[in-house]
Amino acid sequence: MCRRPLILISPSSQRRGVEFADDSLSLSGRYPRALIAAGGAPVVLPCEPVEELVAEWVRRCDGVMLTGGDDVEPRLYCDALAPALARTVQGVDRKRDALELLLVKEVFRQRKALLAICRGHQLLNVALGGTLIVDIPQQLPQALDHRRLDRKDKIVHEVTLTADSLLATVVGSRTLGVNSSHHQAVDRVAKPLRVTAVSPDGVIEAMELAPAAGVGPPFLLAVQFHPERLYERHAEHLALFRRFTRACAAKRK
Secondary structure (H helix, E strand, O other), X not given: OOXXXXXXXXXXXXXXXXXXXXXXXXOOOHHHHHHHHOOOEEEEOOOOOOHHHHHHHXXXXXXXXXXXXXXXXXXXXXXOOOHHHHOOOOOOOHHHHHHHHHHHHHHXXXXXXXXXXXXXXXXHXXXXXXXXXXXXXXXXXXXXXXXXXXXXXXXXXXXXXXXXXXXXXXXXXXXXXXXXXXXXXXXXXXXXXXXXXXOOOOOEEEEEEOHHHOOOOOOEEEEOOOHHHOOOOOHHHHHHHHHHHHHHHHHHO
């Protein structure tokens, strides 16, 4: 029997846990369930940004998944924010930022497969030198309503996929219906990446490695939407997780 590929998942944290009053890990069970359904063996990491530990965790795994959550620390991608924008930033967790920045560094150094979702999509761009739109309603007032928290597990709009992209190949189409629960987005795209999906208003919905990026992870896909909330009813979103786990298994072999 073939061993399932081992996939590390980055969690959120919460300031008061169930058992004690100290900080605790927080993660929707949909992330590991999606990986299990796709043939993976998920492991949730502790939120401990210790460089030698992160390097060891990545060495032992076959792939890494960065998950959704609150906003990335703005000082990682800009010098200062106008007060009105600063007030929109929510739930910054510098410890989590530090962990995921180390994970991205090790994924590239050790060439492991990477899937980044929502906040993970944004964090990846920041880690590689890109920037973010801090608040879509303020900075892109003509944009769609991307913060559809009332329909987290429902299709709310379509995105257009680049013809030769990994994502278009996986879903077998040039369009994909997605959910949407974010108020930030990728702005300036980091040099190693290319945009491979956009919403009708031009907001970046997916990124992959650019062809000229050179040596990098054998599989890299970052999406702004939440396929872990859709995979049970939409085969194309399950296909995304299956393609990722296959890439993880291939790396192990």
